[in-house]
Amino acid sequence: MLFGTVALLGRSAAAETPAGKPANSARIEIHSDQPAKPISPVLFGIFFEDLSYAADGGLYAELVQNRSFEYSASDSPEWTQTSFWKFSATGGAGGSFVIQDANPLHTNNPHYAVVNCGNAGAGGEVALANNGFDGIAVKSGEAYDFSVFARRRPGEKGPLHVRLEAADGSVLAKAEIPELSADWQKYSATLTPARDEANARLVIAMSTRGAVYLDVVSLFPHKTFKGRPNGLRADLAQAIADLKPKFVRFPGGCLAHGDGVANIYHWKDTIGPVEQRKEAKNIWRYHQTHGLGYFEYFQFCEDIGATPLPIVAAGVSCQNSDYAHGTGQQCIPMEDMPAYIADILDLIEYANGPADSTWGAKRAAAGHPEPFHLKYLGVGNEDAITPGFTERFKMIFDALRQKHPEITVVGTVGPSPAGGDYDRGWKLAKELSIPIVDEHYYQQPNWFLKNTNRYDTYERNKTQVYVGEYASWGNTLRNALAEAVHMTSLERNGDVVHMASYAPLLCKLGQVQWYPDMVYFNNAQVFLTTNYYAQQLFSANGGDAYVPSALTLGREPEKGEAITMSSVRDSASGELIIKLVNLSASATRAAIRIDGAQGIDPEADCVVLTGDVAKTNAGDPRARGNVSADPIKPVASRVKVSPAFDYDAPAFSLTVLRLKTH
């Protein structure tokens, strides 16, 4: 049986392209009469990590930065609890702005602001302003939900004035909170600006004597993704949904195992009312509010029809903790491991347990009595495979096997596609029969071309692979096509490669901490890379069976060239899906022969991604990017097909053909 062999044709069939380059020729034989190989139905998904302001300031729709006055120098050396807030006293008013922690709103959220107003005459006021994450972008006529927890000293009176202001001080929208009680209470108002403004600020002002105590000052666009409260930025979430990912890995990456044991990501800190969540420093040197927490991640997965794949630390921190270049791994002390393992088991109850179980009840209290159908759990993230790691991984793995055999555990084999950690990780995987392990590789495009056979020789029916992080170094069409070449090999090996996700996913322009990324954004716009479109074409056109096929090329590919294909069947729609990648400066005439199909509809959907191979869609984002006015995007058409037809794949292209067969 053939599952995608490549051979060479005689050279004679080559025609000349207009550019004078010899055209490529290829013969593709698809044997739909032979047994198809079942492949993973969840092959292509996404990797999400709060890196480069992907969550706070990004996907999480909160517009106020440092809303709970919990920023500190441990996040970033120059930050304090007042960072991103500006106090002003105008019109003859006097006053002050200080941070206090006595009688907080919640012990997990210990700091709050106290704004004092004295000597306020007519027209005078004191105010706190926040200009969000590099400005607050608002749209004319859209509603913004303001809320704050506040109190006043007994006996003191007077309203809070809430405004959205442009940079020049002009008022875009305003509301008033008439009185505050002496106990912490939540107050809300709606602000609807009358014009667009890219760089607005939120202002809370008072003009009567006394002090107000403020915490969790929040401003959300009313229109979040699917209208969820405490929800996600609609345009970014939609861009992710449009990828049609089969799974979502969260919360990272290095963020999951953290900068030292004290910074390991604890899912329990991220659920419940936002004012009760425990905030943390972000390993990427900023801050995590945990407003986008485990409930929101699970809900997002459900909203976009993706399987959740949470990653918990394997009882050890990142080996790069404290910038230790691979030697900074810290281990949870053995006496604390039982409690840590109990937390992991509780996570499964939180996701899947009945609504009257201890943790299922917390999910139900958040508005989701039904389970989230968690099936996979990642343990560890590209950890150094040390004795400390191995001992703790085994403890967690044993507990999961014993208590939750229904959960598929995804282990880890270090940060690289080869080497000591990779070898030790795979040895452990075989010893423990770990169902799936996570491989990571960030490489040059040519590495992807050279590694198209990587998984052909992996042992079948044993430990499977999750390619949890991969990318070629860049956002040009060449990079996207090199990744597409690799993805055809992942599909061909979809019996041993269970999942794959490009990384990282999101990056805010002006905050680029990792390059390249799949999607760039600023406060108002989203820029989709060529890599995004290649991912989308694979994830939206996946199958559940690999149809045997053979590719025969007219000439040997030169260095930097590759022509590859894959053929899958989608049982749900009954379609045969052919992907053809032509990473070559010449068009390729492919003679496609399909054996064994009873009948083929005479027209098929065809989508092609092609363009200038050296071009990116977002310039160089590290320099804030020259965003292309004419981005490279897939173009859809209908093409004539039959059991034997010719298809001309443009130079530097990825083509997807969907054929209805009977």
Ligand code: AHR
């Ligand atoms: O994707 C960015 C980072 O790369 C991840 O956090 C980490 O796992 C890897 O080193």
